[in-house]
Amino acid sequence: MTTPSPNESSSILIVGAGTWGCSTALHLVRRGYKNVTVLDPYPVPSSIAAGNDVNKIMEHKELKGPDTDARSIAFATCTRAALGGWTNDPVFKQYFHETGFIVSGSTPEIIQHIKQEDIETSQGDFIALETAEDFRKTMPPGVLTGEFPGWKGWFSQKGAGWIHARKAMISAYTEAKCLGAKFITGTPHGNVVALVYEAGDIIGARTADDVIHRADHTILAAGAGSDRLLDFKKQLRPTAWTLSHIQMTAEESQLYSNLPVLFNVAKGFFMEPDEDEHQLKICDEHPGYCNFIQDPNNAGEMKSIPFAKEQIPLEAEARAREFLRDTMPHLAERPFVFARICWDADTPDRAFLIDQHPDHPSLIVAVGGSGNGAMQMPTIGGFIVDALEGKLSKELKDVVRWRPELAVNRDWKSTQNRFGGPNKLMDFQDVKNDKWTQI
Template identity: 70%
Template sequence: MAPSPVTADSTILIIGAGTWGCSTALHLARRGYKYITVLDPYPVPSPIAAGNDINKISEHSGAEDWPDPDKDPQGFADHVCRENAITAWKNDPVFKPYYHETGFIVAAHTPSTIEHVKKHELYPSESVFEKLETAEDFHKTMPEGVLTGSFPGWKGWWKKDSAGWVHARKALVSAYEEAKRLGVNFLTGTPQGSVVCLQYENGDVIGAETADGQVHKADHTILAAGAGSDRLLDFKKQLRPTAWTLSHIQMSPEEAKLYKNLPVLFNVAKGFFMEPDEDKHELKICDEHPGYCNWVPDPNHPGEKRSIPFAKHQIPLEAEARARDFLRDTMPHLADRPFVFARICWDADTPDRCYLVDRHPDHPSLLLACGASGHGFMQMPAIGGLVADALEGKLHKTIQYAYRWRPETAANRDWKDTQDRYGGPNRMMDFQDIGENGWTNIPETSRV
């Protein structure tokens, strides 16, 4: 069975209005597709989406650093996506206002994590980084008074260009608004945007049903629901919904000026921060760890469990403690300042942390676009183009292979695999182990 031909008049249904769903809608609309509908149970930006954030790290390799497509198809695919994305961050008017090339410092503080950085984090090579050996070296990377900590055991590498941060929420909303302007129909909120199941006919997917009982039929359906994707389809264990934790500290207008245009500071086992946002003057602190799952009994597979995402504007107290430990190393003058906001955010990990962009082998009208694996946002301007290429059957053969449907990689999957992530207890954690009183109690405020 083959999918129906893809034409400008094809009806296209996108499930998910997060980072990848909005990017895909924008790219398809720019290519002239007329009948695109996007469904999501939350308004844009979704409170559960990882992309709903004041900032995200952005980094790209040098043009000379192209992996061999035959020897390293995943590296080649990721490089293409990264370079396409940085071109858009720098030039596309939808995304350009939200890209800040302020530089990037990657660091570690134990022998094993220092070795990890040397082997895996220095793009395109260590030669483009300035090495930081002492606390004074770290202090000098930012204005006096920003970094005041002793940086115990820390070693760092400072990349002064080709890296920085992006304002994630504003970029996401910008893509959403441009897609709407180009005619994309967004149905968001519950029940009208909440997909309860895919719709099948003769073994193929013909659309989806929402919680209000409406069946949305389409010639082609794109499943881009992030961590919620595996709720709608059996991915043969290729997706693991995984969550991370973030918190905000209120800064004064004067402090916000001092902290402006700073390089990102990221310790692979402690956490990271970027400059305060310009609207609320809030400084985001993330504690670094392998991630949390929310393991509950799987109603469809007796005796098994599955990780189910949920929205929460609090974080475990243990995450707060880790964030403050990061601050004590770097900015002890802020270590005891109260948090004004915190939340958990979700993504979906594939076993190899490589994206999944492919037509389903059994349902040819269903295209999968998920598995961002914790590093999908900086590719936001480009990923929709690759999804559109896959829809049109013209995705580069190496990228098609790297991002293919690959359940063989999930055979006997170890759900506790940390996937080369460090920090915290250096193991995967479970929200089910956090008691009712084990969460922060930050007063809720009205937020976008």
């Protein structure tokens, strides 16, 4: 089965107005497409979009050595392009803060893992941090007051820092809309309840108001919610992480401004307070949470179903405070003023999934951020449009292709090479109702 190649007059339907959906809409209209429609059940920025956040990590490492695996090369290609966008694209550059990035661990095993997997395989200006004093010197006096027990790390000052994800997503949405993209958001008009099939292909989507939005080409970019609209043959696992905010004064925010991101791969990370609310974001690090229930379409199979919640498990709060006791004990008991769970979708190998569907040629899937999607915002839409136009480079296409063979007998409880917490994937079904924060 073949489908006509897209042209500027083709109707393009994007399901999902999050980070990747807004980026794709922007790149389509920048290339001259005149009939672009985006559907989402929530106004931009969506309350459930992973990219609706005050800050996200942006990190790019140039690889070295001839034996680097294809997935790492493809990811480096994407992040290199993204860094160029964050640095030069007027839609995005004001939201990138190149403050630097510290990657660290606090057990010998994890420190060795970081050294082998990140430092030795990458080119960069890494400065080794061997002592608590080394860590403290990366920030102004009074910020890092902890003892950093057992910690060792590496500080990179260029090509890394953080992005204001929410403002960048709104900027992409605003520019795409100005250039002609049409956004239909809110329930029921933007709430896609099903993809629409005709003669074995997908010809659009049906929304909750029972309207069928027909299109020559459909792009499914609904993040962790994509799995409910299409059978991904076990290639997607909706997985959630936990974040919390501490209120700072205006004076404290000034002291904590322009700080490098401090990331311990098994304990957590923090980024400087946002400029509007003066809230410091703290995340505990762990392999993730799923919400496993019986798959209604497949007897005997479990499926992770996302849900929205502006609370986190008490065990996540305890982990976040443990991270603070190591690094900033003067903040460790300060109340959290905000918390929520944040969903993404993991592929089996944590590489992105951007490809034409093998059975439905008018459908492009653009999913599988696997915890690294937001940093790609300026340019990921360009790669998605490349896939639509059949122009995706071979080094990327081979890695981000439709690949259900990797999901055969998939271990849904896999940690996917992540660390922290109990060092196992957790299940929200095991968190009792009274074991959540009450903020």
